[in-house]
Amino acid sequence: MSRRAFVLRGLALLLFVAFVTAPQLFAFVFEPLAANRAPAIYNQGSLLALTLSHLRTVALATLASTVLAVALGILVTRPWGQEFLPLSRAIVNIGQTFPPVAVLAIAVPLVGFGEKPAFIALFLYGLLPIFENTLTGLTGVSPQTLEAAKGMGLNARQRLLQVELPLALPVILAGIRLSVIISLGTATIGSTVAAKGLGEVIIAGLQSNNLAFVLQGGLVVALMAVLIHDGLGLAERMAARKPGRHGGEAA
Amino acid sequence: MASLRASLSLDRVGAVIAVLIGVALTAAPFVTYRANRIVAGEGRMLADALPPAGVAAVVLAAIAAAACAALIRRPAIRLAAAALGLCAVFPAVGVSAGFVAPAGNGFARVSPALGFWLLALAFALLAADALMRLRLGPWVRLAALAAAGAAIALLLLSGAWADLSLMKEYAGRAESFWREARQHLWLALGSTGVACLVGLPLGMLGHRIRRLRTALLQVLNIVQTIPSIALFGILIAPLGYLAAHVPLAAALGIRGIGAAPAFVALFLYSLLPVVANTITGLGQVPAAVTDAARGMGMSARQRLVEVELPLALPVILAGIRIALVQNLGMATIAALIGGGGFGTFVFQGIGQTAIDLVLLGAIPTVALSFAAAILLDALIDLTQRGAHDRD
Numbered sequence: 001m002s003r004r005a006f007v008l009r010g011l012a013l014l015l016f017v018a019f020v021t022a023p024q025l026f027a028f029v030f031e032p033l034a035a036n037r038a039p040a041i042y043n044q045g046s047l048l049a050l051t052l053s054h055l056r057t058v059a060l061a062t063l064a065s066t067v068l069a070v071a072l073g074i075l076v077t078r079p080w081g082q083e084f085l086p087l088s089r090a091i092v093n094i095g096q097t098f099p100p101v102a103v104l105a106i107a108v109p110l111v112g113f114g115e116k117p118a119f120i121a122l123f124l125y126g127l128l129p130i131f132e133n134t135l136t137g138l139t140g141v142s143p144q145t146l147e148a149a150k151g152m153g154l155n156a157r158q159r160l161l162q163v164e165l166p167l168a169l170p171v172i173l174a175g176i177r178l179s180v181i182i183s184l185g186t187a188t189i190g191s192t193v194a195a196k197g198l199g200e201v202i203i204a205g206l207q208s209n210n211l212a213f214v215l216q217g218g219l220v221v222a223l224m225a226v227l228i229h230d231g232l233g234l235a236e237r238m239a240a241r242k243p244g245r246h247g248g249e250a251a
Numbered sequence: 252m253a254s255l256r257a258s259l260s261l262d263r264v265g266a267v268i269a270v271l272i273g274v275a276l277t278a279a280p281f282v283t284y285r286a287n288r289i290v291a292g293e294g295r296m297l298a299d300a301l302p303p304a305g306v307a308a309v310v311l312a313a314i315a316a317a318a319c320a321a322l323i324r325r326p327a328i329r330l331a332a333a334a335l336g337l338c339a340v341f342p343a344v345g346v347s348a349g350f351v352a353p354a355g356n357g358f359a360r361v362s363p364a365l366g367f368w369l370l371a372l373a374f375a376l377l378a379a380d381a382l383m384r385l386r387l388g389p390w391v392r393l394a395a396l397a398a399a400g401a402a403i404a405l406l407l408l409s410g411a412w413a414d415l416s417l418m419k420e421y422a423g424r425a426e427s428f429w430r431e432a433r434q435h436l437w438l439a440l441g442s443t444g445v446a447c448l449v450g451l452p453l454g455m456l457g458h459r460i461r462r463l464r465t466a467l468l469q470v471l472n473i474v475q476t477i478p479s480i481a482l483f484g485i486l487i488a489p490l491g492y493l494a495a496h497v498p499l500a501a502a503l504g505i506r507g508i509g510a511a512p513a514f515v516a517l518f519l520y521s522l523l524p525v526v527a528n529t530i531t532g533l534g535q536v537p538a539a540v541t542d543a544a545r546g547m548g549m550s551a552r553q554r555l556v557e558v559e560l561p562l563a564l565p566v567i568l569a570g571i572r573i574a575l576v577q578n579l580g581m582a583t584i585a586a587l588i589g590g591g592g593f594g595t596f597v598f599q600g601i602g603q604t605a606i607d608l609v610l611l612g613a614i615p616t617v618a619l620s621f622a623a624a625i626l627l628d629a630l631i632d633l634t635q636r637g638a639h640d641r642d
């Protein structure tokens with residue numbers, strides 16, 4: 001990573017933390033946008049609290065979908081689950097044509113308003129990229145590698161834990177990253193069903209015709225998404241480097 | 252020997268589907284009855300939801316499909332069984348609506364319940380599994396899509412579903428439904444079209460100029476990470492300014508709130524898949540092929556139009572597929588900023604806790620994305636085949 005990129009990232013992070021903890025400092029930026037002496041900074045709740053609950057919903061949903069999607073991905077790539085592979089591929093393809101809003105909207109009548117429908121929508125929609133990437137990662141392990149592992153006397157469980165999963169990890173992480181980014185956006189829409197999150201700020205702005213609210217809500221979510229996207233990308237590159245290094249030592 | 256044993260043994264996927272069908276028949280209500288549009292509903296099991304002959308027909312079709320799923324391996328037969336199940340259960344839920352609601356009660360609402368959805372899911376899974384195993388060619392897939400569309404149109408036009416709550420919601424809004432449908436299509440298709448017009452040349456430039464490529468992909472990647480509702484909202488500001496200060500923009504119907512920011516946002520989102528895939532597709536053209544074209548005396552323009560673009564076409568189309576499917580879904584958010592589209596019904600429905608109104612917006616959206624995905628997948632297969640023929 002070049003030094004300039006590093007400094008840029010640090011500045012973005014600093015700006016983000018400063019804005020959510022002390023938004024009033026930035027009031028002068030948004031004042032020109034707030035017409036008719038409307039407040040320039042969101043005043044119906046703390047930005048920090050909204051940001052945290054936004055992050056919490058996304059984190060919990062992603063965790064749940066990661067556990068299930070990786071487990072399912074492992075299941076359908078084992079010999080006794082192989083029959084489910086074509087069907088699960090089809091489900092993933094079909095599932096991805098479902099817009100997140102539709103999932104969210106259909107969940108509301110089933111579980112009521114609040115965090116629950118948002119959690120369900122994020123969980124279900126987050127499954128797809130992780131499952132797909134788990135499949136890609138696990139089926140992408142070369143047969144020679146698996147033969148070699150078998151030749152070394154590793155049993156099926158050891159092969160999975162010590163060979164297949166570590167090799168598939170970068171691809172799985174890429175799926176998790178995609179899932180988190182989609183969830184961050186979908187969680188914003190979650191505010192239309194009364195889930196606590198940064199969407200509240202944007203929607204309050206849209207309802208009262210206050211562009212200052214819309215912009216600051218949008219900027220916080222966007223900045224957060226870019227930072228998380230970047231951070232997880234970093235984690236992926238580290239994970240991708242690790243197996244290579246081990247291979248180097250072994251050779 | 253092996254094939255005989257395989258053809259008689261229990262199919263694992265089929266067994267799961269059979270269990271699903273069993274649960275749907277015995278443990279879940281088939282329809283929900285509500286005294287009016289928004290009160291809580293009560294479930295009706297299959298036996299109470301249809302006249303005896305109807306119950307018998309649905310149960311027989313479901314058991315036949317379950318048996319085929321679990322025991323028979325030939326994909327064609329499994330597909331037929333799934334079609335039989337779907338043909339039984341879809342009209343049945345319409346009949347049930349007329350049967351459950353008291354005669355002459357205009358307020359009563361009947362909606363499909365968990366049992367119906369599970370049955371439909373089980374048959375759809377069975378059909379999807381069979382179709383995957385049949386490995387149909389692109390033309391057959393398109394024909395299947397057309398047949399499914401015709402069957403749905405027949406079901407809706409025949410009035411078999413007229414008593415269902417979903418269709419009652421539609422009947423009250425038929426005019427605005429088609430207006431929003433046009434708006435939705437215009438937003439999604441128009442923005443994807445403009446993205447192709449801009450993205451293809453950008454991608455070609457990016458393929459030639461390495462520095463432009465890196466910068467372009469970096470910027471477009473960042474745009475992609477901005478959540479949709481935020482981008483829609485952020486665009487209100489510049490477009491509002493444009494409308495207030497440039498008379499021509501205002502005359503063209505550009506406003507801060509409404510379809511314009513939605514269109515621009517969708518356009519920006521669809522640029523990444525189009526540009527990235529154009530660059531990837533052109534990059535994959537083997538150097539030997541371009542060298543041969545050069546040796547034949549083709550100019551740079553001829554090489555691009557006659558050799559590189561045709562060879563890159565499947566990859567470019569894959570990018571357009573991603574953009575289109577994504578935009579068809581994301582256009583629902585346009586309703587939040589007054590941009591119209593099917594999202595109007597989704598968000599109205601959320602506001603009124605009326606699930607059928609939500610479905611009136613969500614089902615066409617999903618159907619459109621699904622159809623677009625199948626259509627473009629078939630197109631990709633066709634161009635791939637064309638590229639190989641030319642080899």
